[in-house]
Amino acid sequence: MTTSAGGAYNFKVVLLGEGCVGKTSLLLRYIEDKFNDKHLTTLQATFLNKKININGKRINLSIWDTAGQEKFHALGPIYYRNSNGAILVYDITDEDSFVKVKNWVKELKKMLGPDIVLLIAGNKIDLEHERTVPLEEAESYAAMVGAKHFYTSAKLNQCVEDLFLELAKEMMEKFEQNSQKEVNRTSRVLVVDDEAPAQSSCCGGTRSN
Amino acid sequence: MYSVVYILDGLVHNSGLEVPAWSLEGLRAAATQLRLPRPRSLAWAILLNALPPPNADIVASRNTSTAGQKPPPLYATMNNSPLASTSCSLFNPLQVLLRVQPSKKVVTATRKSAKCESEHELAHNQGSNFACGLRTHRNFYNDMKAKLSMDPRTVIGDDPLSQNDESAWNQHFCDNELKALILQDVVRTFPDELYFRDKDVQDMMVLSLFYWARAHAHVGYRQGMHEVLAPLLLQLRHDTRHAPRDLSNTLKYILDEEYLEHDSYMLFSAVMKGLEKFYTTGDVVPSSCGRLPVSTVVHNPNEVVRYLDKVRDECLAPLDSDLAAHLTQCNISMELFGIRWLRLLFGREFPRAELPALWGFLFADGPLLPHIHYVIVAILIAIKPTLMSEDPGTVLSALMRPVRLPAAHAVALALHLRRPLEHPRPAPPPQDTTHEQEWSLEQRGYANAGSDSGSEGVAEGADIARSLAALGLLRAQLPPAAAALARELPAAPPRIAVPLQTILKLAALLECRNHALIDVETALEAAEGATVERIGRRAVVPVIINTKPREKPVAKAKEVPLKVFHQAECANSDLPYLDPLRLRTE
Numbered sequence: 001m002t003t004s005a006g007g008a009y010n011f012k013v014v015l016l017g018e019g020c021v022g023k024t025s026l027l028l029r030y031i032e033d034k035f036n037d038k039h040l041t042t043l044q045a046t047f048l049n050k051k052i053n054i055n056g057k058r059i060n061l062s063i064w065d066t067a068g069q070e071k072f073h074a075l076g077p078i079y080y081r082n083s084n085g086a087i088l089v090y091d092i093t094d095e096d097s098f099v100k101v102k103n104w105v106k107e108l109k110k111m112l113g114p115d116i117v118l119l120i121a122g123n124k125i126d127l128e129h130e131r132t133v134p135l136e137e138a139e140s141y142a143a144m145v146g147a148k149h150f151y152t153s154a155k156l157n158q159c160v161e162d163l164f165l166e167l168a169k170e171m172m173e174k175f176e177q178n179s180q181k182e183v184n185r186t187s188r189v190l191v192v193d194d195e196a197p198a199q200s201s202c203c204g205g206t207r208s209n
Numbered sequence: 210m211y212s213v214v215y216i217l218d219g220l221v222h223n224s225g226l227e228v229p230a231w232s233l234e235g236l237r238a239a240a241t242q243l244r245l246p247r248p249r250s251l252a253w254a255i256l257l258n259a260l261p262p263p264n265a266d267i268v269a270s271r272n273t274s275t276a277g278q279k280p281p282p283l284y285a286t287m288n289n290s291p292l293a294s295t296s297c298s299l300f301n302p303l304q305v306l307l308r309v310q311p312s313k314k315v316v317t318a319t320r321k322s323a324k325c326e327s328e329h330e331l332a333h334n335q336g337s338n339f340a341c342g343l344r345t346h347r348n349f350y351n352d353m354k355a356k357l358s359m360d361p362r363t364v365i366g367d368d369p370l371s372q373n374d375e376s377a378w379n380q381h382f383c384d385n386e387l388k389a390l391i392l393q394d395v396v397r398t399f400p401d402e403l404y405f406r407d408k409d410v411q412d413m414m415v416l417s418l419f420y421w422a423r424a425h426a427h428v429g430y431r432q433g434m435h436e437v438l439a440p441l442l443l444q445l446r447h448d449t450r451h452a453p454r455d456l457s458n459t460l461k462y463i464l465d466e467e468y469l470e471h472d473s474y475m476l477f478s479a480v481m482k483g484l485e486k487f488y489t490t491g492d493v494v495p496s497s498c499g500r501l502p503v504s505t506v507v508h509n510p511n512e513v514v515r516y517l518d519k520v521r522d523e524c525l526a527p528l529d530s531d532l533a534a535h536l537t538q539c540n541i542s543m544e545l546f547g548i549r550w551l552r553l554l555f556g557r558e559f560p561r562a563e564l565p566a567l568w569g570f571l572f573a574d575g576p577l578l579p580h581i582h583y584v585i586v587a588i589l590i591a592i593k594p595t596l597m598s599e600d601p602g603t604v605l606s607a608l609m610r611p612v613r614l615p616a617a618h619a620v621a622l623a624l625h626l627r628r629p630l631e632h633p634r635p636a637p638p639p640q641d642t643t644h645e646q647e648w649s650l651e652q653r654g655y656a657n658a659g660s661d662s663g664s665e666g667v668a669e670g671a672d673i674a675r676s677l678a679a680l681g682l683l684r685a686q687l688p689p690a691a692a693a694l695a696r697e698l699p700a701a702p703p704r705i706a707v708p709l710q711t712i713l714k715l716a717a718l719l720e721c722r723n724h725a726l727i728d729v730e731t732a733l734e735a736a737e738g739a740t741v742e743r744i745g746r747r748a749v750v751p752v753i754i755n756t757k758p759r760e761k762p763v764a765k766a767k768e769v770p771l772k773v774f775h776q777a778e779c780a781n782s783d784l785p786y787l788d789p790l791r792l793r794t795e
Contacts, residue, residue, distance in 0.1 A: 019432075020393050038400040040557070041393075043433050043549045047605045062602055069390075069432045078542065 008058040011171045013164075014080045016104050017089035018097035019068025022123040025154035026089065027065050030164050035155050042067045045079050052168060059168050080108060084171045085117040087163065090138075092122045092151070093130040098138065105145050115178075117170040118147035121163055126153045231255075233262045240573035241624070243566040243617060248448035248464060250441070250476065256572040257479035260342045340459050347471040354416075357384075357423050384419070387430060391418045394435045399561070404446070405439060414438055417474045421481065431488045433552040434481070440556060440564050441476045445469055480554070483578035487513040487551040513551060517543035520582040528626060529590050532597070539601035546608040550585060555616075558588065563616040570620050580627055587622035588612055591638070614638060684719045691716040 015023040024042050028034050031048055045066040052059050064079045080086060088104050090097040101120060108116055120142045122133065142149035148166060152159045236252050239245050245252045254260040361367060361377040369378040395414045398405040405411065417438060422430035449466040456464065481488075490511045521543050526533040536543075550558060559567060574580050589596065591614050595607045612619075621635035691712045701709055 019390075036400075038397060040400065041397045041432055041435075043436075043552065043557075045545070046609045047545075047602075048609075049602045049606060060602075062605075067432055069394075078544070 008060055009172060009175065010060045010062065011084040011168065011175075012062045012064070012082055013085045013087065013167065013171075014064045014066060014083045015087050015089060016066055016080070016108075017068060018091070018094070018100040021068065021089045021091040021094065021097045022154050023068070023089050024065055026087075026121065026123060026152060026160055026163070027063060029154040029157055029160045031063075033157070035157070037155070050164075052165075054165070054168060054172065057172065059172070061164070061168065077111065080112070080116075083112070083116055084174070085119070085167045087119050087121055087167060088147070089121045089123050090133065091124050092133050092138075093124060093127050095132050098122075098133045102141065105147070109145075115174070117167060117174055118145065119150060119163060119167050119170075120147045121150045121152045123152050123154060125151045125158060126155045231263055236262065237573045240569040243570060243620060245566065245569035248452065249565050249569065250445045250448045250472070251463065253441075253444070253569065253572055254472075254476060254479065256569070257476070257482070257576040259346070259475055259479035259576075261338050263339045340462055343463055343472070343475075346475040347468055350420075350471040350474050353420055353424065357420055384423075387422060388415050388419050391415045391422070391430050391435070394432055398435050398439045402439075402443070402561075404443065410442070413470050413473075414442070417470060417477060420474065421477060425481075425485065428481075428485055428488050431490075431552075433549075434488070436553050436556050437480055437484065438473060438477050440561070440568070441480065442469070442473045444565055445473055445476070479576055480572075482576040483581075484552065484554065487516070487548070489513075513548055514544045516582075517547040517551075517585075520547070520585055524582050524626075525586050525589060528586060529593070532589060532593050535597055536604070539604050541601065541605060541608070545605070547585060550588075551581065555584065555588075558612045559614075559616045559619075560611075567616040567620065580623070583623040583627045584619060587619050587626055588614065590626075591619060591622055687712075687719055688716040 015027060017023055019041075024039060024046075025035060025037075027048060028036070028039070031050055042065055045064050048063045048065065050061040050063060052061065064083075066079050086104075086108055088101045090101045105118060105120075108118065120138070122138055139149050148170075150159050150163045150166070152163055154160060231246070231252075233255060236245070236256055240252070240256060251260070255262045359377060361369070361381040364377040367377045371379055373379060392411070392415050395405075395411050395418070398411075398414065405414075414435060418430055418434055421434070422428070446466070446469060449464045449469070452460070452464045521533055521536075554564075554568060554571060556564060571578055571581055571584065592607065592612055596604050598604050598607075615638055618635055618638045621632070624632040625634045691709075695709060695713060698705060698709060
């Protein structure tokens with residue numbers, strides 16, 4: 001999926017999470033800058049394209065928005081297979097949805113190994129007063145699994161753009177690293193890769209490693 | 210004979226169709242031509258074998274049934290009905306008797322006593338198999354409701370903390386969890402349809418879906434079922450609301466809005482009989498709470514995936530090998546879009562107004578929908594020009610959007626593919642493939658850019674967004690197209706010159722940005738079907754909207770925030786355990 005033919009990167013991204021946490025809303029905000037608190041239930045999955053430009057590099061994001069209830073269903077793999085990045089979304093007012101994120105991390109790590117960039121998004125921070133997922137717990141969990149954590153609100157348009165931008169950057173880095181590895185491997189030079197420096201985000205995203 | 214004729218009288222009065230139209234064959238023929246008589250919901254029920262057709266055969270055999278040559282068709286039909294496979298027999302004395310092979314005498318007696326219970330039918334009880342079938346369904350629903358809504362407090366010796374599978378309390382909590390799961394989807398049913406914002410309607414849908422899930426534990430509730438139920442509800446409601454006033458008593462009983470919940474369940478069960486297989490997930494069986502178990506690594510491909518692969522290999526590939534090969538080359542498997550198409554019966558692919566006719570067509574082949582794959586292939590072949598794009602992203606996006614295709618064309622093509630000799634291939638529908646290619650997300654953004662101010666505070670957000678999108682597209686593309694046309698036809702013959710001038714004028718009007726607000730208002734009026742003649746020049750704008758590129762569906766462009774879920778609504782909820790969910794949605 002990841003080719004840089006013609007200088008453009010093609011990345012596949014998948015949005016995963018419990019039903020009703022706001023996956024479609026995040027995507028709708030990102031792609032069309034719109035919010036609507038009553039849209040259709042996503043069935044199976046929908047697909048959207050987004051072209052962006054980072055530091056003069058063209059990136060084509062193919063984003064799969066999946067249905068919440070289908071998460072542990074036989075069809076899950078066809079959406080995340082070959083993904084370069086995944087955004088795991090939970091609702092900060094719904095503890096169950098955070099448990100689902102943990103399940104997803106497990107499944108993705110098992111199925112795709114370290115090649116996929118994971119981001120965790122705690123959505124609906126406009127409902128901060130109803131929060132049930134403790135801040136520290138979410139952030140320390142994200143740090144533990146090496147995923148950056150974002151607090152987003154599709155409704156108030158908070159951090160949505162940053163979320164996708166960060167994902168794109170990390171996928172690019174991973175891609176560069178991997179191609180670097182290829183080069184190193186062929187020239188029989190052993191290089192210990194340093195992880196990319198953690199980048200700060202407006203939402204206080206933290207990251208381990 | 211009498212009341213059947215009576216029913217038919219009512220129906221004829223209603224639809225203007227000939228009496229034979231209400232035989233099963235007549236209905237099938239009408240449905241295939243997308244001309245199903247009203248009330249459509251009754252016609253659907255007959256096509257789906259949920260109710261017996263009120264035809265002469267049944268009357269004849271009912272009259273001779275006492276002679277006992279064969280069971281009356283009413284019973285035969287009931288045996289085939291979706292309910293017969295469930296625990297229906299527990300509640301229905303007729304079924305029980307049938308199952309134990311009763312003597313004819315007993316059947317007759319039971320039937321008589323059952324029939325006489327109905328005050329509606331006393332006058333016409335001789336031939337009203339139709340109403341009788343309906344009443345059986347309604348009674349069945351009531352009994353099921355009573356059984357599944359058991360109050361755990363009435364069960365002696367049960368402990369609310371019991372984890373025992375047979376504990377009434379445990380079941381109660383599981384039920385509430387399942388209802389909450391269903392409600393999550395139900396509140397999002399057809400966001401632009403005001404009817405589904407009614408809390409009572411939502412609760413009714415939750416219950417219907419819940420009962421069905423409990424009665425079909427191997428399938429359970431799955432996302433999408435609510436959008437199968439919703440069009441059925443709309444049609445039933447439409448049929449009861451728009452029935453003529455001077456109905457016979459029997460027909461009044463049949464079209465009683467009191468029984469909306471019962472009858473929608475009957476139709477839903479009948480439709481699900483065919484759709485069920487597209488909802489099951491192979492070896493994964495939902496728990497009694499409706500949750501699917503945590504995934505295991507390897508799954509058996511489930512039935513719907515196998516079915517879709519078969520459609521591709523055995524139907525699409527022989528009919529259009531290029532298209533099949535291209536989809537494979539783009540790495541687009543049928544299930545990426547086909548599952549949604551099947552599970553919702555194409556509910557999101559076509560405009561909602563076209564659904565009743567399309568569904569009638571699908572139901573014409575009986576409840577198992579044996580020819581539905583021809584519709585899938587017909588849609589794919591009809592939108593082939595778009596699907597043959599080199600860019601897999603474009604192809605996928607096209608398959609994720611509503612297909613811009615009249616349902617009538619898809620149906621005609623499906624008939625042709627199925628029986629090419631009997632049905633000629635329909636002419637391709639007018640399609641603006643050039644625009645189709647250019648219709649990118651960026652353009653959608655542009656087209657909507659001006660809409661934000663215009664649509665603020667207006668209720669029908671989706672319609673307005675679509676109208677504005679269409680207007681934006683027109684503004685972007687009509688003037689250059691008109692200019693190009695004028696260039697190519699410098700000395701147009703009079704018959705062309707006049708319409709060309711009209712187009713040029715309209716293009717000029719569109720280019721004038723100051724008219725933006727006027728245009729919007731006019732477009733809105735046109736969309737509401739209001740007569741706009743009186744406002745003169747402004748009225749010309751909607752003319753283009755109707756004749757030029759079809760309205761571009763703007764996926765998920767309903768940006769007008771309508772607050773629907775209020776905490777206050779929870780106060781008198783019948784479903785106390787659902788409250789947290791409502792709060793959360795708010």
